[in-house]
Amino acid sequence: MCSNWRHWFARLNDMAENDQSAGVMGENQPHYFHLLWDNELEDLKGILESLKTNKNQVLTNWHRLYVIHFGDARSLTEPEFMELYGSELESTSEDLLGKDITSFTSHVRQIGEALADRKVPFSEVVVSMHLFEESASEVFPTFPPIAPRIYHSFDKLSHCRMIVLADAYFRSQTALAGTRIQELEGEAAKLPPEMRTRFHGIVGAAPVMRDLYRRIEAAGATRGTVLVVGESGTGKELVARAIHECGPNPRLPFVALNCAALPRDLIESELFGYKRGAFSGANTEYLGLFRAAEGGTLFLDEITEMSPETQSKLLRAIQERTVRPVGSTREVPVDARLIASTNRDPEEMVRAGQLRQDLYYRLQANVVRVAPLRERIEDIPLLADHFIVLFNERLIRPSPVAGISEQALAAMANYAWPGNVRELSNAIEGAFTFGNSALISIEDLPPQIGGQRNASPIGSPLPLTRSAVSSFADVERNLIRRALETTEGNKARAAKLLRISRKKLYAKIAKYGLV
DSSP states (O other): OHHHHHHHHHHHHTOOOOOGGGOOTTTSOEEETTTEEHHHHHHTHHHHHHHHHTHHHHHHHHHHHHHHHHGGGOSSOHHHHHHHHHHHHHHHHHHHHTTOHHHHHHHHHHHHHHHHHTTOOHHHHHHHHHHHHHHHHTTSOOSSOOOHHHHHHHHHHHHHHHHHHHHHHHHHHHHHHHHHHHHHHHHHHTSOGGGOSEETTEEOOSHHHHHHHHHHHHHHTSOSOEEEEOOTTSOHHHHHHHHHHTSSOTTSOEEEEEGGGSOHHHHHHHHHOBOTTSSTTOOSOBOOHHHHTTTSEEEEESGGGSOHHHHHHHHHHHHHSEEOOBTOSSOEEOOOEEEEEESSOHHHHHHTTSSOHHHHHHHTTSEEEOOOGGGOGGGHHHHHHHHHHHHHHHSOOSSOOOEEOHHHHHHHHTBOOTTHHHHHHHHHHHHHHHOOSSEEOGGGSOHHHHTOTTBOOTTSOOOSOOOSSOOHHHHHHHHHHHHHHHTTTOHHHHHHHHTSOHHHHHHHHHHTTOO
C-alpha cells in the first residue's frame, strides 16, 4: 500500500479541480490537495463557527451515535473518545477559521497516529468520521438556508480530513509493525552472505535465494537498467527496492508504477509529465514520475502492459536521459535509474509483439530472476514465522499467535503455491482472522491447502497454470457479500451468521471495499 499511497498523494497535489465557482487560477489558489479553495473556506465560516460554539453538543451526540453503532465492539471508552476526538474537533475548527491548513493537517495527523497506536481498527475510524458528519449537520445554521455549494465544500473538507488521517494512521501502523522486522533485518545483516535468511525485506535461505541476494548486490553497485522477471506474488517490487537500497544513494527517491493498473493512454503522461493545457483536464503542469525519481530509481511493474508507442518513448528516455512532457516541444534532462519487471517470459512477449525487441535488448543486459515458491519449499517455515511476527503486531487479536503446527507446515510444504509468497501471506492472515488458538492449525488454513486439494509432492510441482480454485481473499469476499445480502445489510446479523465478531466484520468490509 505505501508506494501507491505516496504516488496518489503526489498526484493529488499536482491536479486542480475544474470548478467554475472557484474563480480565476492564480487569484484564488487551492489550499490542500487542490480540493479546497479560499472562497470555499470563507463559505464554510458559518458552519465552522457553529461547530466551535456547539462543540460539546456535537461531541456528545457523536459519542451517542458511536455507542449505538458499535455497541460492545467499540474500541474507545467514553473518556478516551472525548479526549481524542474532542481535542481534534476544537483545534481543527480554530485552524480552519484561521485558514491555517498546515496546522489543520498537523492536528489531524496527530489524531490518526493516536488511533493507530491504540489499535483502533481502521474500519471503525472511517465509520466514526461519517458519524461525525451526521452529528455536525445537526448544528448547521438554519438561517439563512445553507446553499448546496456549501454542503459540497463541507464534503470536500471531510475528504481532506479523511485523506490526511488515513495517511497518518497507516504510516504509524507500518512503523509499528516494522519495528520487530527491522530488528531481525539488523541481526541478519551481521551474518556472512552464505548464512543470511533475510535481505532488505526479502525472506529466504534456499540456494536460489542466496544467489538472488548476490545478484541484487551486484545490480545495486551499478546505475544500469535492470529487468526483474518472476511470477505474480514472488516479490518483484521487493527485489527492485533491494537493488535501490544496495545502491550508493538509498535515501534518494524510489518511485513505483504498476503499468497494469493504468489505462494505456494515461501511462505516457504519468511517466513523462504534461504541460498545463496539454489536454482536457490538464489545469496545471505535472512533472511526471521520471522527474519525481530524480537521482533515484523508477520501477515499472508489468512493463509488457505498456503500449509499443510508449515503450519506444521509454527507450529514448533511457538512452538520451531526457523526457518530453505531453504538450511540450522541449526535452527535459532526467537522471533516474530504471528497473522494470514482468511476470511473463520476456522473449515470448517479444515474439507476441507485447515487448519491443529493442527495449528488451536494452533491459536484457541485467536480468534478475526471482524463483517461484515451489522451487524453494524449504523457505516456507521462515516465511511463515516472518508473517506471524508481522501480523501479530499489525492485526487485532485477543491473544497473539505463537507459531504454526507441524501438521500445518507439512500441508503447506505439499502445496504448489500458484500465488507464491503473496498467497502464503494471505493464508497466514486468514488464519489470524478465523483461528482462535495460539498455534495455527491445518484447520485454520484455506481449504485448498489444508484439505490437500490441488496439492503436489515437493518433487513434482503442479504445472504453472492459472489455478481453478479461487484465492482465499476471493472466497472470503464473496462469503461476506452473500452474508450481507442475506441479512439485507444488517451487520450484526451478518456477523452472527459468519460466526465472527462485529469488529472483525467491519474490518473485512473495509478491507474488501464492501461499504
